[in-house]
Amino acid sequence: MSRTDPQFKLRVPPELRAKIEQSAFASRRSMNSEVVIRLEASYAQDKPAKEPTP
Template identity: 40%
Template sequence: MARSDPQVNLRMPADLKDRLEQASRDAGRSLTSEIVNRLERSFGATQTAEASPQRQGHSHRRAHF
C-alpha cells in the first residue's frame, strides 16, 4: 500500500479484530491487507477492478492498527 493511500481509523469489537488477525496470519498477510482484501471481495471482483485498476497486483503489507 502506498504512503499516499488514505489511512482510516475505526473501532470494531475485540472479537472481530481477533478473528481478522487470525485470518491474516493464516493467509500470510498483514491485518491491513486482510481487511482490504475482504472489503474488495465484498464489492465483487469486476466492480473493484473497474473502480480501482491500480490495486491489481498490489500487496498490502502495512498494518495501521
C-alpha cells in the same frame, strides 16, 4: 496499497479484531491487507443495480 494511501480509523469489536488477526496470520498478510482484500471481495459480489428501461 502504499503508505501514501489515505488512512482511515476504524473501531472494531475485540472478537472481530481477533478473527481478522487470525485470518491475516494464516494468509501471511498484514491486518490492513486482510481487511482491504475482504472488503474488495464483498463489493465484487454486489450486483450492479439495473437501470430502468425507458
